[in-house]
Amino acid sequence: MPAATSGKGVLADPWPDRFKAFAGRFSVRTKIIGIVLMLTTILGLGITWQVRTAMSTLVESELTVRAETIALEVAVHVANPIAERDTAGVVSILDDAVASHLDSVFAAVSRADGIIIARAFTDGDGTPGATLDEVLARKADEVPGLHAVSVPIEPDAGLLTYGMTDTRLERTVDGVTLQLLLTTLLVGAIGVLAATLLTWLLTRPIVDLVRTTHKVSQGDLSARAAVAAEDEIGTLAEAFNSMVNELETSRAVVAETQQLRTRLLERLIDAQEEERKRIARELHDGVGQSLTSIMLAAGLLEQTEIPDERDEYTARIREASADTLKQVRRLGRELRPSVLDDLGLAAALDRYVAEFRLRCPEITAEVHCHLPDRLSPTIETTLYRVVQEAMTNVARHSGARTVSVLIGLRMGTVRAIVEDNGNGFDPDLKRASGESVGIHGMIERVELLGGRLDIESSDHGTTVYAEVPISVNTAAPT
Ligand SMILES: Nc1ncnc2c1ncn2[C@@H]1O[C@H](COP(=O)(O)OP(=O)(O)OP(=O)(O)O)[C@@H](O)[C@H]1O
Ligand SMILES: [Mg+2]
Structure with a gap:
């Protein structure tokens, strides 16, 4: 059986019990406020995260679609100048495109072997770079959230690559995220305020009841709990008050009985003393007197030689002895009847x-x-x-x-x-x-x-x- 006991001992501290013990350390008010705060925080953060993820995904796909549309449009426009070998015309079209579209970073025309023949940057980047791959690698480092799309220039005149950044749109997403977080904070604060008010309403009578209970346990039986409403807590307070009433009554009865007992005990002790005095008096006045007369008669008996007197003293002694015996027997019976x-x-x-x-x-x-x-x-x-x-x-x-x-x-x-x-x-x-x-x-x-x-x-x-x-x-x- 010890194995079973130890096995039980291992299981004796499961998570629900630990949680109950942990939760039991806090007051009801703290628990309710804590739960409300936790729920609003989880809800607020969850919604914020979901909205932010959805918006970021949307921004990315939208940006790619826009970059593709612009690239196709520009590819159509640069086809003629390329055929006419008009590089300045190509650059001009590219400049117009990057200048007129929001979020544009660059536009470049490259040959089939990757060598760039014309390009335009919104930041006026003049760093030389011969190939498209070099430019893409450099810009990916410099511009966060770069989305580059390449489309062919018909008829077989190379590639038009268009780069756009999601920085502006991501800032908008950040702004919305911040707004949602602030809303969460506000809702949390309102929730805590509402919970505080609710717990105050709910726990005030309970706290009052607990305070009264402490007073009563410390001996103040005049304390009574306030009955604030006719709800369950009000019923509890009424039941508690009637219990204290009964306690007060029974305490009073006990105190009265105790007082009565003390008075009776005093009187009993007095009565005992009286009884002792009476016995002492009886011994002194009754038995003592009889024994004295026996002693006197015995003395007289010793001294006289006259037969009549001797008879008289002997009779007196017998009489006094019988009397004494009677008195002693009566006293004994009164004290405790041997029968x-x-x-x-x-x-x-x-x-x-x-x-x-x-x-x-x-x-x-x-x-x-x-x-x-x-x-x-x-x-x-x-x-x-x-x-x-x-x-x-x-x-x-x-x-x-x-x-x-x-x-x-x-x-x-x-x-x-x-x-x-x-x-x-x-x-x-x-x-x-x-x-x-x-x-x-x-x-x-x-x-x-x-x-x-x-x-x-x-x-x-x-x-x-x-x-x-x-x-x-x-x-x-x-
Ligand atoms: N049988 C009875 N008939 C009429 N009155 C009685 C009777 N028994 C008691 N009482 C009344 O009740 C009172 C209280 O009686 P209790 O025996 O307690 O005290 P007590 O006889 O006066 O004094 P003690 O303490 O010496 O007995 C008496 O004084 C008497 O007035
Ligand atoms: Mg009596």
């Missing part, structure tokens, strides 16, 4: 509700726990604390006559319902106030386990629903 670990949620709730009845005899409390197995310690602790808080609220705030607790399994979840028939309250209002640590504590605990907590409340009472998925159904801790 929860040892016997599970159902037993712990039975015990809790029994104590609740003793504390609040005016409220009829009942608990129904339908759990075939032990749940995970985390779930049991969570539900125990939720029920504890909900029932404490019933006792403190509801004014209810009855409260019932129902625990059961339901489609892979365990559900706890605490229902009272008290005065009710507005849960949303209390939650929004940020003061309700108890309720938020319940919600936090349940949500930490992936569950949810709902509170329904009316004038007829309040119901707290807590639902937690049983992801872990482990045995109880030892």
Whole structure:
């Protein structure tokens, strides 16, 4: 397989990809202007080249035809003077011909052996030259674009050679070429201007959108893209704006939640400190006092020999010790009921509700726990604390006559319902106030386990629903 991979690697950089990578380096504006400039240049240069080639070909053929026509005409005119051996007459005809026709260079009459017998030059060339070949070679060097045509002089009186140059006509072709090039330049400039205007119209909203995107990515959620038109770009800008709206809303919700959590955390820490103070007070005032009285009674017991007094001090010590034990047990239970670990949620709730009845005899409390197995310690602790808080609220705030607790399994979840028939309250209002640590504590605990907590409340009472998925159904801790 490595061969295939390396083969693929060789092909991995084909021309289209390279071109895309190259084009990707430029902005859309540069690309459009570049394409327009390239097209007008190619079109302009192509047309110029084609027109120039066609004109040059035409000039050459026309010049040859003209030279032939003039040569034939002159050949007819010089036939008589040649027959009469009138060289001056021949030269005069040749002079007239070169003087009266544009683009003429020379005219010459030569014998069959190539010796020139008469000639005329437009430039007054007087350089001697005996043969036609010599003159032709010299003039071809001196005059650019020379076209020479030879025709026979009848009857068998030699050759009439007529030379013409295409210099003037080529200058005209050059002029036309220059005009075409200037037109190309002008069309290119107009094209670039039009492309600039077009790209400005097209890319302005995109550039604006990109700028807004950068602002948003840097955290400025107040930035919005301008919706300039109802075209595709306008739709894109609208979609982007609504996305930022949603982002702003969700950010605000997150910030609010974060703020609420921070406040709750502070209150939780305060509550913890309060609880510690309460335990310290209980230890000092309750357990401490009882132990002091045990110590005092033990001291008195040591000092007395009187049997009645000994009995009294012993009874006092027993009484104070029992009292201390009760206090320590209560404190321990309040901190963490050992029955929860040892016997599970159902037993712990039975015990809790029994104590609740003793504390609040005016409220009829009942608990129904339908759990075939032990749940995970985390779930049991969570539900125990939720029920504890909900029932404490019933006792403190509801004014209810009855409260019932129902625990059961339901489609892979365990559900706890605490229902009272008290005065009710507005849960949303209390939650929004940020003061309700108890309720938020319940919600936090349940949500930490992936569950949810709902509170329904009316004038007829309040119901707290807590639902937690049983992801872990482990045995109880030892
Ligand atoms: N069962 C209920 N019946 C009537 N009102 C209730 C009930 N449960 C809660 N409330 C109201 O909701 C408020 C908030 O309850 P929450 O448990 O969050 O705080 P708290 O009990 O006042 O203080 P703590 O933080 O000590 O629990 C209570 O003050 C009370 O007004
Ligand atoms: Mg409470």
